[in-house]
Amino acid sequence: MKYLLILISFLFAMEVSASSPSYQVGFTQTQIGKESDRPVPVTLWYPTADQSPVTQVAENSVFLGTSVIQEATPQAGHFPLVLLSHGYRGSWRNLNWLATRLVQDGYIVAGVDHIGTTFYSHDKEAAQQWWQRPRDLTRTLDWLLASPTWQDAIDQHRISAIGHSLGGWTVMLLAGAQTDPVQLLAQYNRYPNPRITAVIDEMDLTQKAPSDASNLQDSRIQKIVSLDLGLARGLSTDSLKTLSTPALLLSAGIDIGDLDEKLETGFLAEHIPLLKRRYKTYSEALHFSFMQLCKEGAEAILEEESPGDGIVCRDGESTRTALHDDMYHDISAFLQQDVY
Template identity: 50%
Template sequence: MKLSAVLTVLFLCISKLAFAESVGFQQFQLASDTSRPLKVSLWYPTSQNSPSESVAENLAFIGTEVIKDASVLPTKHPLVLLSHGYRGNWRNQSWLANSLALKGYVVAAINHPGTTTFNHSRLQASQWWQRPHDLVRVLDYLLEDTIWRASIDAENVSAIGHSLGGWSVMQLVGAQLDRDAFKAQCQLYANPKTCGLADELGLTSSQPGEPKFFNFYDPRIKKAVILDLGGARSFSLKSMAKVETPVLILGAGIDIGDLPQAMESGYLAEHLPLFNRHYKVYEQAMHFSFLQVCKPGAITLIEEEVPGDGIVCKDGSGTSRLKLHQQMFKDIFSFLTHA
């Protein structure tokens, strides 16, 4: 194909997005018959520009400016589902959600009960299969809701996950838990985080109510973005080899004491089919560089409350989290629109 034709195709893909000057924001709770209510946060493009207020901000982290309960631009928008990491929350990738909404996306982030900042229930944490199911529940709701189904392009749905969220998203595109393989890998490469949390996350033995089959593939998910995941070695090689959904794998180059990215993100990249996976490492990024930008003095503030947790605001020397986010967004947006 000639370069001019390629550029034309790329332009047409981007031109379908309804870019916006402002971001609308809503939150609601998705009820459940299984005692697992989900808090959902939505970012989306809007033509309204006031009244503006900050969300996802606290003493340590910078939030984003949104128009609460604004109307959504009247056209079909691509949808992105966001899954946070272990004991994270909907705020963690708010910088990414806001940026995508400005480019015309509807973005839905949820708190996963049991593994979120606000809910440490060991029972819910051990129900590992609920994490991918949480994302499916939100997708089902948005595509069935009278208002949102008119605003979402059901043929353009992607999922993005950080850390344990990346592990959850991978299951939606076909990766499957293999307990025997996971146990063997932990014996070979013992590590304090992924292997150390295995009992809490229900990965070492069968759990009450666990599905008989571990196949959570959802064909509605057309693309997946994996942000420095953990737990890649718990997936069966056979299931990874069969993944056909395009996957962008982004790793953090600086090790923080767990398995280095080459043994997590790199392992995933090694075993996914080459034709549909993209893999990049940010050499100056740390695991938590994918979280919000921290405020000045945040490290000291966090260390005073929980010694050791200040690491969530640390990045590699010679860069800044804002610069890293700019490159990350460029790579993610390019993948979502061009891959």
């Protein structure tokens, strides 16, 4: 009995140790392609052994930030890489919570701001070059793998991409999905929604990509995670049926007035081969539950500033903190699995 208790105590200690953050979070921002027509703002979170000074990033009157060490020295080692893509009119801040947790567990994370469809840039001409969104991530990956600072720190056999909302659609294109304008119009005429129609019109998604962007797949990316994506029904069923990149498909179970998740993420799950995807719905999550934590009273502040915006901080009966715990558990487990 004594030896059994010792073994249980040892295993418990191992579990606690494995779940405890191993790394401090370094943080830096840059811009690649400054001289090009489409510069890409890049935010980097990475493991560091530095201990101070700790500051808060992505904090404002509504949202909670996270603790990082700005311009910290990168930790020596070889780490998996995760690329992040934000949603329509979002920014790197939206998945800052996820990036921080990943780094604590030993990942390098790079998030981009997609010019034309960010909170700070609503340029319609840039937004209509919709194929540039996945290219932003590919260009960021090119830059990282050529950088003297990052190339040796990245495990090139463990590169993944995660996107929320329109970011989920973006990483699907990186995985090999292709758009089908004819199918898109037919599907969203069948399931009309004013907000989806507005995005389709603003981004001119009925146009085909130029010939040099007809295939946006990046074979260096071994896994993708889609967080409650939209516009799924505009991705050709033929390309989904032949998808070879493993995909984790996560969705929100509470409809906020867009299409039901079964008509979006469920559409992907229906057509992607079963052995190439995992599919889960969080019954207490809304679309914005995948974003950063809101402060107490944030919903009222947003409603006062712009009626209707308070929904960004609304969840089901579960707290957003609890939802994030569940989401991170599922994402982390998927990323750690061997490629299948």
